[in-house]
Amino acid sequence: MFDHLEEVLEKYNELTEKLADPNVMSDIKVYQQLSKEHSDLKPIVEKYLEYKDVQRSIKEAEAILKDGGDKDLIELAEIELAEGKEKLEKISEELKILLLPKDPFDEKNIYIEIRAGTGGEESALFAADLLRMYIRYAEKCGWKTEIIDANETGMGGYKEVILLVKGKNAYSKLKYEAGGHRVQRIPETESSGRIHTSACTVAVIPEADDVDVHIDPKDLRIDVYRSSGAGGQHVNTTDSAVRITHIPTGIVVSCQDERSQIKNKEKAMKLLKSKIFEMELERQRTEQAENRKQQVGSGDRSERIRTYNFPQNRLTDHRINLTVYNLDMVMEGELDEIIDALITYDQAEKLKNIGL
Numbered sequence: 001m002f003d004h005l006e007e008v009l010e011k012y013n014e015l016t017e018k019l020a021d022p023n024v025m026s027d028i029k030v031y032q033q034l035s036k037e038h039s040d041l042k043p044i045v046e047k048y049l050e051y052k053d054v055q056r057s058i059k060e061a062e063a064i065l066k067d068g069g070d071k072d073l074i075e076l077a078e079i080e081l082a083e084g085k086e087k088l089e090k091i092s093e094e095l096k097i098l099l100l101p102k103d104p105f106d107e108k109n110i111y112i113e114i115r116a117g118t119g120g121e122e123s124a125l126f127a128a129d130l131l132r133m134y135i136r137y138a139e140k141c142g143w144k145t146e147i148i149d150a151n152e153t154g155m156g157g158y159k160e161v162i163l164l165v166k167g168k169n170a171y172s173k174l175k176y177e178a179g180g181h182r183v184q185r186i187p188e189t190e191s192s193g194r195i196h197t198s199a200c201t202v203a204v205i206p207e208a209d210d211v212d213v214h215i216d217p218k219d220l221r222i223d224v225y226r227s228s229g230a231g232g233q234h235v236n237t238t239d240s241a242v243r244i245t246h247i248p249t250g251i252v253v254s255c256q257d258e259r260s261q262i263k264n265k266e267k268a269m270k271l272l273k274s275k276i277f278e279m280e281l282e283r284q285r286t287e288q289a290e291n292r293k294q295q296v297g298s299g300d301r302s303e304r305i306r307t308y309n310f311p312q313n314r315l316t317d318h319r320i321n322l323t324v325y326n327l328d329m330v331m332e333g334e335l336d337e338i339i340d341a342l343i344t345y346d347q348a349e350k351l352k353n354i355g356l
Helices: 002-019 022-026 028-067 071-098 120-141 170-177 261-287 289-293 336-353
Strands: 110-116 144-152 158-166 179-185 196-206 220-225 241-246 251-255 304-309 314-317 322-324
Touching (some): 022 028, 028 071, 071 336, 120 144, 120 196, 144 261, 170 336, 251 261, 322 336
Parallel strands (some): 179 304
Antiparallel strands (some): 110 196, 220 241, 241 251, 304 314
């Protein structure tokens, strides 16, 4: 590990020199590329330099203890040595995590696709609750959200809804939400007070860039229609809603969020590219199935990842055996405790896999 860290430090210093070169500074594209590399390495280098500083302090304290002499100085050296060793161990663990291979999609915007499953109207209402939870969490993170498409029910639920989340590291935080979400509660329509179990599935798709996916226009069928909400709400009198079918894959996307047909088409195309992109990612994940089993967040919709028990105010994440009793707060977007636990678990499994 430390040989690799020395290489990182050397690379960082080389980049620092290059970024000060007037010739490099005059080429915006090259400068931006080198700046990103420099920025990516900076946290590792800073942590490694901190490690080396603590290491030096430990050696100095050990030298004092070896030489003997003043009693007060020896006591201080013993305290510094104990604190230094503890700090060195902590920094070493932090360095291991920093050296883990980065997920190339972590910084991307995402689409969250929520679909009602078993449970009829109660499942659709839970889909609306999940949507609200993710919007609240995004607000706390300072991200922007936008509903791209929605198939509403008459009681305020959703058969399906797609949310675009824009913000730094949105995918890195929310990728663990993909899978089956089960709810246990008494529906508002249940007069006998019996607890019902229903479910929704969630897909988390990184937003694809133009460079990620190329689509041949000949492979597309584009239909336009009038957009409308549940019960005739938000009815648009023009054919502004857009549905796009990608013939080779059979993927169908639609958007009726905007009044402009052109804007809806642009948004639908972005969603289509992201779904095709996700299909390719899923193919790659399947090829690496053994590795996937060792990590959380495989993205498999059939995998039940979480249970929301409202009568007990309990949430259980089955992947990491985490149970919390603040479901009311979680539904208000307080997801940090769960997401942080999932990230920690995922990092620990990856460290095991690479032998660190």
